[in-house]
Amino acid sequence: MAITGRSCSVIYLTSYLSATNHGSKFGTSTIFAKKKEFIKNQPFFKLNISKSLFARTAIGVLGLGFIDAGYSGDWSRIGVITTQSEELLKVAAFVVVPFCIFLIFSLPNDSDS
Structure with missing residues (x-):
């Protein structure tokens, strides 16, 4: 009460x-x-995110992961990767990050979001 x-x-x-x-x-x-009646074939949580936006987000997270793994130093400090792997990721970030940026801007926009 x-x-x-x-x-x-x-x-x-x-x-x-x-x-x-x-x-x-x-x-x-x-x-x-009255409580709303739920339709059996309709999803409970309907979130309208376009496939293009979802793909762009995944590509952006991949690029940020390369930057984090290569330049933070935390992963080799706690023993997840070796320092040689960290240097390799740092060099690979110069190729992967521009490619991710290219993919983000080259994906077509979905009009039915």
């Missing part, structure tokens, strides 16, 4: 009909709400 100022309302977390009373100057009005 939540008490705020003069009003007192009870919050129900059920799937049944719930009534909310709204006080007015001339009386009270009651509003009934």
Whole structure:
């Protein structure tokens, strides 16, 4: 039960009909709400992201991963990769990062996002 100022309302977390009373100057009005029916073939969480944007994001993360692995020094310091592998990633970043930038800007835009 939540008490705020003069009003007192009870919050129900059920799937049944719930009534909310709204006080007015001339009386009270009651509003009934129904729970939405879910369609079986429709996804629960519908997020409209275009395939082009998703691909651009993945390519950008790949390029940033090469920069992080090659130039941060953290990966060789904690023993995940050797210092020789880090130097190789640093050199490979000069090729991979411009290629990733080219791919990001060359992918076509989806009009049905």
